[in-house]
Amino acid sequence: MAEAMKMRATMEGDVVDVKVLIQHPMDTGLMKDKKTGKLIPAHFIDLFVATLNGKTVIDAQWGVGVAQNPFVGFRIKGGKPGDKVAIHAVDNLGNKFDGEEIVA
Amino acid sequence: MNLLRRAFLKNAGSVGAVAAAIATGLLNPGTVFAAAWNSLAFTTKDLTEALKNAGYDNAVESKDIEIKAPEIAENGAVVPVSATSNLPGTTSIAIFIDKNPAPMIAEFQFLNGAEPFIATRVKMAKTSLVRVAVKAGGKNYIASREVKVTIGGCGG
Numbered sequence: 001m002a003e004a005m006k007m008r009a010t011m012e013g014d015v016v017d018v019k020v021l022i023q024h025p026m027d028t029g030l031m032k033d034k035k036t037g038k039l040i041p042a043h044f045i046d047l048f049v050a051t052l053n054g055k056t057v058i059d060a061q062w063g064v065g066v067a068q069n070p071f072v073g074f075r076i077k078g079g080k081p082g083d084k085v086a087i088h089a090v091d092n093l094g095n096k097f098d099g100e101e102i103v104a
Numbered sequence: 105m106n107l108l109r110r111a112f113l114k115n116a117g118s119v120g121a122v123a124a125a126i127a128t129g130l131l132n133p134g135t136v137f138a139a140a141w142n143s144l145a146f147t148t149k150d151l152t153e154a155l156k157n158a159g160y161d162n163a164v165e166s167k168d169i170e171i172k173a174p175e176i177a178e179n180g181a182v183v184p185v186s187a188t189s190n191l192p193g194t195t196s197i198a199i200f201i202d203k204n205p206a207p208m209i210a211e212f213q214f215l216n217g218a219e220p221f222i223a224t225r226v227k228m229a230k231t232s233l234v235r236v237a238v239k240a241g242g243k244n245y246i247a248s249r250e251v252k253v254t255i256g257g258c259g260g
Contacts, residue, residue: 015219028227030205046146047137050218057218059138063146065201065209065227067182073223074212090137 005099009085016079016103018050020072020087024097028064045070045097048089052076079103138213151200151207151235158198158208160237160244166191169247171236177228180253185234186223193241194220203232228253 006021022045029042042064050058057076076085081103089097145157155161168190177183187197197220198211204227212222220238228234231252238245 026227028205046141049137052216055216056138057214057216059213059215060210061139061141061146062210063206063208065199065204065206067225067227071184071223071225073186073221075219075221076217077219078217092141 005087005097007085007087007099007101009079009083009101009103011079011081011103012075014077016052016076016083016085018074018076018085018101020050020070020099022070022087022089022097022099024068024070024091026064026066026068026070030064043091043093045089045091048072048087050074051086051088052079053083054086142211146208147206148208149206151202154200154206154208155235155237155246158200158211158237160198160239160246163237163244163246166238166245166247169236169238169245171234171247171249172223173234173249173251176252176254178254180228180230180255182225183228183251183253184223184225185251187221187236189220189236189238189240189245191220191238191240191245194238196239197222198237199224199226200235200237201226201228201232202235204229207235 004023008019010017024045025043027040027043031040033040044064045062048060058074083103084100086100145154148154148157170188172186189197196213199209200207201209209226214220233248233250235246235248
């Protein structure tokens with residue numbers, strides 16, 4: 001099975017550029033299963049935090065409108081190679097998604 | 105995360121409750137989310153009410169918010185949107201889509217050196233305005249951009 005989270009953290013000048021891709025259905029709860037005709041329950045990442053060397057840099061809340069297999073790109077001033085970027089996310093069913101990457 | 109902690113986090117919302125939870129060991133103090141998920145704002149169907157419930161009401165139109173999004177999205181299920189705020193003292197950026205069943209898409213807070221920039225991908229039900237709302241210096245600002253959608257992305 002492919003990794004649930006892929007990350008890249010590279011320097012662009014003096015800014016750390018981070019790209020994160022998380023495997024997740026991000027089901028809205030509005031779609032019907034084509035075979036059973038029943039609604040597929042909402043299942044989506046709702047809380048997302050990114051840290052740089054343990055300090056929170058991004059604190060985010062998401063709804064069902066974020067696309068499937070969510071992609072997030074963000075930038076941090078003052079980071080440098082060797083710093084650690086970590087992601088911690090949870091979905092509405094309590095599943096956790098964690099990843100870390102050393103800044104290249 | 106067990107269901108008890110999940111229910112607690114959804115209902116707690118207050119700093120005191122979170123502190124108590126950390127003390128009792130229910131929350132891992134290593135990584136804590138700033139606040140409980142704003143279920144009211146995320147489930148509000150009307151754009152103006154959603155903006156208000158998310159704390160972005162009375163937002164002033166601003167040319168200092170850049171929105172990058174395709175003019176025409178072939179697939180409404182995956183529409184790339186990025187937003188940059190050039191407003192000094194920006195603390196957060198939130199994305200709303202007028203014509204989605206629930207307009208509030210996401211909110212990102214920037215701390216400890218994070219630049220007021222975000223790139224992500226959103227679902228769009230149909231051609232609509234994409235709104236980027238910003239909190240900067242304690243005030244609310246907003247900018248809009250229309251994205252045409254050929255195949256809607258919310259399903260159903």
